[in-house]
Amino acid sequence: MLKRKIAAALAAVCVMAPVSSFASGAIPDHRGTSMEGIAIGTESVNSNVKSYFDLFKEYGDQYGVDPNLLASICQQESSGINWSHRDDGSEMPAWGIMQIEYSLENAFAQFGKETTGVEWTLEDRLDPEKSISFAAHLISEMLIHYDCDYLKMIQGYNFGQTVLDRIIAAKGDGWMSERANAKSYVQNWQYATYGDAQYVEHVLRYYKQYMVYSGAKVRVNGELVKFENQYPIIENDRTLIPIRGLLESLGAEVEWDHANYNAIVERDGVRVVLPIGSQTAYVNGNAVELDVPAELRNGRTMVPLRFITDNFGIDITWDQDTRTVNID
Structure with missing residues (x-):
């Protein structure tokens, strides 16, 4: 590929x-x-x-x-x-x-x-x-x-x-x-x-497309990423990713600020603050707009994959046949 x-x-x-x-x-x-x-x-x-x-x-x-x-x-x-x-x-x-x-x-x-x-x-x-x-x-x-x-x-x-x-x-x-x-x-x-x-x-013999399958997988250096409580999903042409599961596998530190309802991510000198429910995030103090607001699903902060790749400099490939995001 x-x-x-x-x-x-x-x-x-x-x-x-x-x-x-x-x-x-x-x-x-x-x-x-x-x-x-x-x-x-x-x-x-x-x-x-x-x-x-x-x-x-x-x-x-x-x-x-x-x-x-x-x-x-x-x-x-x-x-x-x-x-x-x-x-x-x-x-x-x-x-x-x-x-x-x-x-x-x-x-x-x-x-x-x-x-x-x-x-x-x-x-x-x-x-x-x-x-x-x-x-x-x-x-x-x-x-x-x-x-x-x-x-x-x-x-x-x-x-x-x-x-x-x-x-x-x-x-x-x-x-x-x-x-x-x-x-x-x-x-x-x-x-x-x-x-x-x-x-x-x-x-x-019973397997048919009765329901739309919204799931997606993530591989880092060929290894499947295991997510806790919530896996990536594809909605409205966007791949939504649980930030902790993905970015911790890439060496980032992820914290939850319960008082302000923010997810905070730090990796390679980049600090991102994601207020839940807001379409505005803060990257090293600068306001950045998301395609859709950050949200909590089953206790996990979900954001568009595009936001992660754009702001943390991560190169990806997408395998349509296996619905997999590949990160080397």
Whole structure:
């Protein structure tokens, strides 16, 4: 990909039009394992799953996850039904519309405490909003771990990251062919099979562009940047970036002035003060206009990418196919 100056790269940052085939980027930021031969979007999600589209969109945008993928996983996991017990009355190990495993009890409780101030219980898995938000967070973490290889992430949602990592370590690029033998990679497993060896295919048959995917990724020197609580999004032809997540990865110091409701950033002799809700920022004391006001989303200060690049001298390239901002 050719190196381009900031203005040219930013001009290319636009809202991606809905696409219908994988070849043109059905999962826009996928990279890694080939999807050749996998049927995409041959079936549709049902009305139960569609009733949660607003939540898939909200938490997909927050955690940098394609909401259409959340819907597809929900369809495969539960058909949008809040399962907790089998027909015979026995308790299922995974509950809720996203089928959160009981083995994730501690992670689920901690996530609740970090996001709401209250530890969530296993029963909270039956709350669709809590289930979806945790699933989006979990998927976001796996996307970082697997460097945006969506096939690994999808299978990891079913097998668990630990088991899938063992398969990948043993078989490398041939990991998909080894999925049927997953049982041999699980310690003390007493059942005949483990997980769904065709989980990737089963999920992707439901994958369509039901909702607009607003997410974008950022790579610094080739490494994905992990953002806390809010990922970059594309709105009205602008890429909005959480300044702390990006600029701290570039060595900046970011502070929050609660008394004045300002975010303060210092890097390489440049000091920027960003009053929340104002379209005016101050760069080394000089007033500078933003395209849109700085705003708080999920506790993170969001500003247009153009403002960051213009005022901190950061060169970028934009990869439209993977919706990724690259900073070298």
